[in-house]
Amino acid sequence: MEIDQERRRTEATTGGASPLAGYLSDQRLVRASPATADSRTGEVPDAGPLNVWLTGTGTPAVLPGRAGPSTLIRAGTDLMLIDCGNGCAYQIARLGFDPKDITHIFITHHHADHNADLPFLLMSGWVTHRDDYQAPRVIGPPGTLEFVNRMLALHEYDIRARLDHEYDIERLAPEVIEIHDGAQMAGSAWKATAFRVDHHPVCEAYGYRVETRETSVAISGDTRPCDNLISYANGVDVLIHEAIYPGYGYPEYHTLSTDVGAVATRAGARQLVLTHLLPGHLPAVRWLEHVRPDYGGPITVGYDLMQVM
Structure with a gap:
């Protein structure tokens, strides 16, 4: 009954049209991809070192000490998030950053533990910073x-309810870039390269290499x-x-702890950091x-909130 009354009030004030007509109710808020990933090759921007934090080192298993998988990278004035597992917005705040300052979100693949907090990151920034919020670019x-x-x-219900408070719905809509193997993106202080990994049966899974002239980091995603x-992580400063520990989970589309050392050696990585640890309770030794x-x-x-660069 209350829903019917609300619908009638809406129809009376909008001539029968949804207040979100042209957005979510009838079309898509993000109607088309505004850009494609830049596939050019070129020089890495001349900038200082990267700073990298493990904002979440967990898996779909819920553990008190491990949030969903995510990695935070700072390069110049840009703040980038690789994956946004559950809890990452609060982890970013614990590190002293405002989640609204995230400029880029890179998604490795669309398993829930890697993308669960994307809606919260966008909605929270929009709700909390109504007048100056700028949605991060979403790459995946x-x-x-x-x-x-x-x-x-x-x-949609939440969005519609806030329009009466002079929220600008256009501020909520992120630019979305869909990637391919070898796609490159760049900021004023960094370059990122996407590379396909083997997480079959997930057919579109990627890792990312982010670098400046001074430092580089590669994030595997699930593979x-x-x-x-x-090949893409060759000579990286930090991999x-x-x-995954033998006897747990689904090793046929993950990397066992007995194999990951050989991967790092073949890549010539200068340092190896383990994340997305299954199970999450085993001691480091x-x-x-x-x-x-x-x-x-x-x-x-790795453990949550650790700075690795």
Whole structure:
């Protein structure tokens, strides 16, 4: 009954049209991808070092000490988030940053533990900073545009309720870029390259290499040991790679702790950082026992809010 009354009030004040006509109710808020990923090659921008934090090192398993997978990168004035697992907005705040200052969100693939907080990040920034919010650019595999539109449609009721408070719906709509293997994007202080990884049966899964002239980091996303990752991570300063312990989960489309050291060695990575740890409760020494025989460089078993660069 209350819903019917609200519908009648809406029809009376809008001539029968939804207050979001032309947006979520009838079309898509993000109607078309405003840009495509830049596939040019070129020089890495001349800038200082990267700063990198592990904002979440967990998996779909809910543990008190491990938020959903995400990695925060600062380069110049840009603040980039690789994946946005559950809880990452609060983790960003714990590091002393305002989530509204995120300029780019990179999605590796569309498993829920890697994209769950995307709607909250967008909505929270828009609601909290009504007059000056600028949505981050969202970069991800084919299907990301549809995901963003459906995610915003899910929150249509919330969006509609806030229009009476002079919220600008255009501020909420992010620019979406769908990537391909080898796609490059750049900011004033960094360059990022997307590379396809092997997370079959997920057919569109990617990792990212982010670099300045001084430093570089590669993030694996979820993958089996993968030649394409090894090629794109060649000589990287820090390789942040997922790991699964034998006997747990689904090793056929992840990288075992007994294999990840060899991946880092083949890539020539100067440092290896383990994340997306399954299971998340094992002590670091258990992981190191598996990785050390195949990799001679520094190894870090990641934990939430750790700075690795």
